[in-house]
Amino acid sequence: MGYHYFDESIYGSVDPAQPASLLYEDGKHGKRKLVGVEWIVPDADRKLKTSDDRPSVFGGRKFDGPIPGHYTAMPIHYDLHVWLWKHNPNGLFDRWNPTVKCPVRPGQAAQTGHAMR
Known part of the structure; x- marks a missing residue:
């Protein structure tokens, strides 16, 4: 999935112009390159086994989830990835x-600005 840069203030947005996370990978000369975006909507009932409040966007495209947070303060949520700047052979909306290339160190937690595949 690359490096995630989260903006928690817009969790819950399904506005196509306001994704809650930008996804980057390592690029040339140590600069990171934008590869995709992710929308994050907290799960209202905070239960992993129910999905009756699953959001959608782009004319009915359903979010994935509910899934646990990727870091300690992140809630159980739904998310939708869109690979706009890097082709995904699994599909434009696949999680x-x-x-995507980024280094992952053993035991590394997914946090803002850290690697996640």
Whole structure:
């Protein structure tokens, strides 16, 4: 998934112009390159086994989830990834993009600005 840069103030947004996370990978000369975006909507009932409040965007595209947070303060949520700047052989909206490159160290937690595949 690359490096995630979260803006918690817009969790819950389903506005196409306001994704809650920008996704980057390592680029040339140590600069990170934008590869995708992610919308994050907290799960209202905070239960992993129910999905009756699953949001959608882009004319009915359903979010993935509910899933646990990726870091300690992140709530159980729904999310939707869109790989706009890096082709994803699994599809534009697939959660995982096997072509994204970023180093992952053993035991590394997914946090703002940290690697996540």
